Amino acid sequence: MKNKISSHDRRQLKGYIYILPWLIGFLVLQLIPFIQSFYYSFTDYSIMSSPKFSGLKNYITLFTVDPEFWNSFKVTWIYTLYTVPGKIIMALIVAMLMNRDMKGINGLRTIYYIPSLFGGSVAICILWRLMFMDTGVINGILGAFGLPKLQWLGNTKTALPTICMMEIWQFGSSMVMMLAALKNVPKDLYEAADLDGAGAWDKFKNVTIPQISPIIFFNVIMQTNNALQAFTNAFVITKGGPLKSTYLLGMKLYQEAFSYYKMGYASAISWVIFATIMVVTLLLFRYSSGKVYYSDAGDF
Amino acid sequence: MKKKIVSILMASILATMGTACGTGTPAATDESQNTSTTSQVTAANDAATQSTENVDQSPVTLRFMWWGGDERAEATIAVINKFQEKYPYITIEPEYGSSDGYQEKLTAQLSAGTEADIIQMGVGWMPGFVSSGADYFEDFNDYSDVIDLSNFEAEFLENNGYFDGHQYGLPTGLAGTALIYNSDAANELGIAEDMAGDLDWNKIVEIGKKVHEADSSKYLLTIDSTMMTTAVLRPYLLQLTGNTFFIDETCEMGFTRDQLVETLSYIKSLYDNGVIASASSTESYNESLQTDPNWINGSYLGMFCYTSTAEPAVKASGLNYAAANLPVMEGAKDDGFYCNCPQYLVVSKKSEHVKEAMMFLDYFYNDEEAAAILGTVRSVPPTSVGQKVCAENGLLDGIAKETVDVCQKYNGTYEMGLSTEEEPMAIMSDMIMQVAYGEKTPEKAADDAIILFQNYLDSKK
Numbered sequence: 001m002k003n004k005i006s007s008h009d010r011r012q013l014k015g016y017i018y019i020l021p022w023l024i025g026f027l028v029l030q031l032i033p034f035i036q037s038f039y040y041s042f043t044d045y046s047i048m049s050s051p052k053f054s055g056l057k058n059y060i061t062l063f064t065v066d067p068e069f070w071n072s073f074k075v076t077w078i079y080t081l082y083t084v085p086g087k088i089i090m091a092l093i094v095a096m097l098m099n100r101d102m103k104g105i106n107g108l109r110t111i112y113y114i115p116s117l118f119g120g121s122v123a124i125c126i127l128w129r130l131m132f133m134d135t136g137v138i139n140g141i142l143g144a145f146g147l148p149k150l151q152w153l154g155n156t157k158t159a160l161p162t163i164c165m166m167e168i169w170q171f172g173s174s175m176v177m178m179l180a181a182l183k184n185v186p187k188d189l190y191e192a193a194d195l196d197g198a199g200a201w202d203k204f205k206n207v208t209i210p211q212i213s214p215i216i217f218f219n220v221i222m223q224t225n226n227a228l229q230a231f232t233n234a235f236v237i238t239k240g241g242p243l244k245s246t247y248l249l250g251m252k253l254y255q256e257a258f259s260y261y262k263m264g265y266a267s268a269i270s271w272v273i274f275a276t277i278m279v280v281t282l283l284l285f286r287y288s289s290g291k292v293y294y295s296d297a298g299d300f
Numbered sequence: 301m302k303k304k305i306v307s308i309l310m311a312s313i314l315a316t317m318g319t320a321c322g323t324g325t326p327a328a329t330d331e332s333q334n335t336s337t338t339s340q341v342t343a344a345n346d347a348a349t350q351s352t353e354n355v356d357q358s359p360v361t362l363r364f365m366w367w368g369g370d371e372r373a374e375a376t377i378a379v380i381n382k383f384q385e386k387y388p389y390i391t392i393e394p395e396y397g398s399s400d401g402y403q404e405k406l407t408a409q410l411s412a413g414t415e416a417d418i419i420q421m422g423v424g425w426m427p428g429f430v431s432s433g434a435d436y437f438e439d440f441n442d443y444s445d446v447i448d449l450s451n452f453e454a455e456f457l458e459n460n461g462y463f464d465g466h467q468y469g470l471p472t473g474l475a476g477t478a479l480i481y482n483s484d485a486a487n488e489l490g491i492a493e494d495m496a497g498d499l500d501w502n503k504i505v506e507i508g509k510k511v512h513e514a515d516s517s518k519y520l521l522t523i524d525s526t527m528m529t530t531a532v533l534r535p536y537l538l539q540l541t542g543n544t545f546f547i548d549e550t551c552e553m554g555f556t557r558d559q560l561v562e563t564l565s566y567i568k569s570l571y572d573n574g575v576i577a578s579a580s581s582t583e584s585y586n587e588s589l590q591t592d593p594n595w596i597n598g599s600y601l602g603m604f605c606y607t608s609t610a611e612p613a614v615k616a617s618g619l620n621y622a623a624a625n626l627p628v629m630e631g632a633k634d635d636g637f638y639c640n641c642p643q644y645l646v647v648s649k650k651s652e653h654v655k656e657a658m659m660f661l662d663y664f665y666n667d668e669e670a671a672a673i674l675g676t677v678r679s680v681p682p683t684s685v686g687q688k689v690c691a692e693n694g695l696l697d698g699i700a701k702e703t704v705d706v707c708q709k710y711n712g713t714y715e716m717g718l719s720t721e722e723e724p725m726a727i728m729s730d731m732i733m734q735v736a737y738g739e740k741t742p743e744k745a746a747d748d749a750i751i752l753f754q755n756y757l758d759s760k761k
Contacts, residue, residue: 048410048429065755067752134584134593151583151584154584156737156739239586242579242733243733243737254404258404259722260722260723
């Protein structure tokens with residue numbers, strides 16, 4: 001009995017040793033800063049001096065005094081509402097096109113996945129910026145077709161959609177998941193639908209969508225979370241301009257923290273982002289009930 | 301249900317932790333990747349090292365961090381190598397990259413105590429670091445036995461890098477605001493005489509109108525939002541009021557609402573009269589106007605820039621340029637413009653080898669060999685040695701020297717401090733852009749900005 005217990009303990013110890021590097025990283029680099037940031041959000045902390053407790057001042061300033069916050073909140077939501085559906089629809093369309101047996105299909109799938117590998121990198125953002133400059137290749141193409149050139153990044157109406165386009169362009173990861181889900185839809189369901197005289201649209205609406213709804217739902221959650229935290233695209237391509245039309249919450253957080261040294265205020269912004277994500281996730285779970293079909297476990 | 305809530309909470313926590321990683325870390329990583337080049341040259345003993353025979357010569361490693369282009373990097377590394385040849389026991393690791401994210405990186409390093417020994421410092425940031433009371437930098441006056449400051453003009457040194465009785469920074473060159481114009485095009489359009497004479501703000505509008513009326517594709521000036529703040533908004537208000545934008549001693553605004561409205565109305569008139577092309581067409585080239593095709597092809601005749609960026613702008617276009625006088629309004633209470641420096645070099649108080657860092661800076665500023673290598677990569681040198689060597693090598697003949705000469709004619713009030721910190725600069729820039737884009741009237745933009753300025757000043761009290 002004694003030997004049995006110690007062997008069990010040994011196994012457990014081994015397990016803990018295996019996860020120790022991750023655990024240390026999680027505690028030191030994530031959980032502790034996460035808790036600290038909550039404390040800092042109630043302080044005046046300028047990075048160059050010690051934090052001083054200031055109660056709810058940062059939150060009150062954020063919600064009642066700082067007009068930039070509401071602008072950033074609005075911009076972030078517009079960005080989310082453009083990019084999440086855009087990315088999922090693109091992923092679904094391309095996944096359906098890729099879900100067929102034809103020569104070279106694997107190569108095509110790889111090509112469509114590549115933007116996701118590069119996505120969000122600074123180099124791609126710079127490339128995107130160059131493409132959409134007044135003298136960039138996009139205006140060159142428009143000019144070749146006799147169309148008027150646009151000031152994509154200098155105009156307050158087109159700057160945000162330009163940033164969104166880059167995000168939507170990185171639909172590869174979602175596409176791969178959609179493709180896997182489409183391949184798992186039982187063929188007999190389509191055969192039954194054919195026997196019932198269903199058209200292509202009916203099959204898509206009543207068979208495909210319900211069958212892949214868990215994957216769509218998963219993507220909605222993840223893409224929404226990512227979009228609400230977006231930073232790199234706007235920071236590199238437009239620096240939040242023109243006229244703060246691309247000034248996402250992530251950018252505001254960064255600027256308050258590292259340009260203006262207001263770590264306490266920036267922490268408050270990060271907690272507002274966190275709360276927003278939590279509420280949105282909760283709402284998505286609540287309203288998905290009955291709309292997401294799980295073949296093996298009923299509704300989520 | 302409980303499980304569901306816990307899972308939602310965990311998902312949110314992990315997602316938000318992703319924010320932290322997504323915002324701070326990558327930027328820091330990118331910057332560190334940009335600035336990680338290291339050079340370690342060790343050469344034979346030089347005769348010069350004989351003077352240090354009695355000094356402890358155990359190996360010393362210093363870090364020197366700066367921003368700038370390739371030309372500056374090559375010259376600085378060459379000077380480091382020469383210095384290492386003279387003092388083989390000292391190794392200097394260069395850390396250089398672009399100005400993008402430099403301030404943020406430096407701030408994080410200073411607060412963590414991981415900054416380089418020798419640091420290139422932005423002139424506008426320095427007052428904030430000094431006033432934080434954290435005592436980050438060494439006073440050069442404490443090392444007068446190691447570094448010779450007599451080659452600097454005393455008054456210039458006092459106006460540049462001198463804070464609360466301490467010489468925390470050494471200026472790297474002479475610099476200021478410049479107004480350059482295409483002299484050939486000015487002759488063709490018959491505005492050469494106007495541009496070569498004394499200018500006031502209204503005269504700029506008159507000349508600009510003439511240019512745009514003669515050819516609707518041409519504009520007298522190009523300017524971005526950053527430069528509009530530095531070269532128009534603040535000088536105009538300084539001339540109008542005689543006060544700096546913010547009065548540091550009292551933490552008050554140095555202007556009234558009407559004076560700010562007048563200044564913004566003037567800026568609006570620059571756009572309305574075709575003196576400057578629309579903000580939307582220049583915004584994409586913010587802080588790199590010389591890359592704008594309209595500048596390169598000569599559609600924009602002139603540019604407000606820094607004296608240190610005049611030369612790259614002229615080179616980019618390849619046309620003939622001259623330096624114009626800077627505009628001063630009739631009855632101005634202050635010149636509005638002044639000559640200062642493009643950046644400082646400072647030595648960290650956390651450095652374990654301050655003396656060696658001072659030795660390097662003594663070589664950097666006072667050695668003829670170093671001056672010859674550095675040339676004008678950080679603008680016209682601030683020391684008599686540097687200027688003499690550059691003049692002998694014919695480096696002080698171009699537009700850089702011309703613009704510095706013009707700049708030195710103005711003795712405006714030096715306004716580094718609250719007015720030049722990042723946060724109010726961003727508010728000023730936004731306010732100007734709101735007017736430039738026609739989103740707000742000068743009155744509305746001024747009213748909204750004054751609230752933000754007041755919030756900022758309250759936070760500084």
